[in-house]
Amino acid sequence: xxxxxxxxxxxxxxxxxxxxxxxxxxxxxxxxxxxxxxxxxxxxxxxxxxxxxxxxxxxxxxxxxxxxxxxxxxxxxxxxxxxxxxxxxxxxxxxxxxxxxxxxxxxxxxxxxxxxxxxxxxxxxxxxxxxxxxxxxxxxxxxxxxxxxxxxxxxxxxxxxxxxxxxxxxxxxxxxxxxxxxxxxxxxxxxxxxxxx
Numbered sequence: 001x002x003x004x005x006x007x008x009x010x011x012x013x014x015x016x017x018x019x020x021x022x023x024x025x026x027x028x029x030x031x032x033x034x035x036x037x038x039x040x041x042x043x044x045x046x047x048x049x050x051x052x053x054x055x056x057x058x059x060x061x062x063x064x065x066x067x068x069x070x071x072x073x074x075x076x077x078x079x080x081x082x083x084x085x086x087x088x089x090x091x092x093x094x095x096x097x098x099x100x101x102x103x104x105x106x107x108x109x110x111x112x113x114x115x116x117x118x119x120x121x122x123x124x125x126x127x128x129x130x131x132x133x134x135x136x137x138x139x140x141x142x143x144x145x146x147x148x149x150x151x152x153x154x155x156x157x158x159x160x161x162x163x164x165x166x167x168x169x170x171x172x173x174x175x176x177x178x179x180x181x182x183x184x185x186x187x188x189x190x191x192x193x194x195x196x197x
Contacts, residue, residue, distance in 0.1 A: 044118060045087060047128045050079045055089040055110070063112045065146075069093065074109055078128055080121050088113035090125040092133065095142060106133050108143035111153075122153035130157070130192045140193040147186045154190045163189040 055077035056068040074093035079086050091110040095101045108129050113121045126143075133141050144165065145151050151161070165187045 044082050045080045045121065045124050046083065048079045048081050050077050050089065052077050052091065055079070055091050058086065058089045058114075059091070059110050059112045062114055063110065066110060066112075069109050075106065076132070078125065078132070080113075080117075080125050080128070086114065087117040088121045088125055090129050092129050092141075100142060104137070104139040106138050106141050108141060111143075120153075120156065123156035126154060126157035126159065126192075134194065140191060142189060142191050144187040144189055147188055151188065151190070157192070159190040159192050161188045162191045165189060 052069070052072050052074050055074075056072045058079075059066065060068055069091055074091040077089060077091045080088045080090075089110070089112055090108055092106050093109045095105050095107040096109075100107070108126065111122050111125050130141050142162075143154070143159075145154065147164070167184050167186055
């Protein structure tokens with residue numbers, strides 16, 4: 001079945017305003033501009049604000065291993081759009097690790113792209129998240145990747161590996177959490193920070 005025949009949860013822009021199709025669905029994926037080369041990515045993609053629920057809907061549809069954020073939570077969400085189709089989304093929130101939660105650090109909780117997104121869309125989203133966080137007064141932005149992933153999108157956006165996580169879940173006695181197989185996989189912690197003054 002062609003992509004044109006498949007309804008996906010993406011946003012469609014018309015005349016600079018966001019419109020949702022009837023039935024709560026978003027547009028039809030069809031390739032088009034999303035097939036362009038990586039060298040023209042920055043000319044094709046634009047950052048737009050989207051709701052946390054819309055971003056989580058996109059993540060539920062496309063992400064390989066992560067689901068929605070807890071309670072659809074976060075501080076803000078953005079999309080990367082060609083003007084016709086949503087290429088990807090990012091969700092930023094407070095750091096999950098309590099020791100990083102100093103009011104000046106945020107965490108990219110999710111990034112996700114559609115199957116036809118231009119190469120480099122994830123780097124574009126990470127760079128946009130950092131610019132937005134700096135404008136909001138944050139000094140540091142962190143995120144995590146599985147050690148089995150290449151990390152090329154993060155390196156392309158100028159992020160550095162600053163640590164590794166231990167495997168295991170977040171469940172504790174009196175604070176049980178649903179177990180997910182991804183908890184058994186080691187991760188790298190990446191960081192983008194302001195230069196010291």
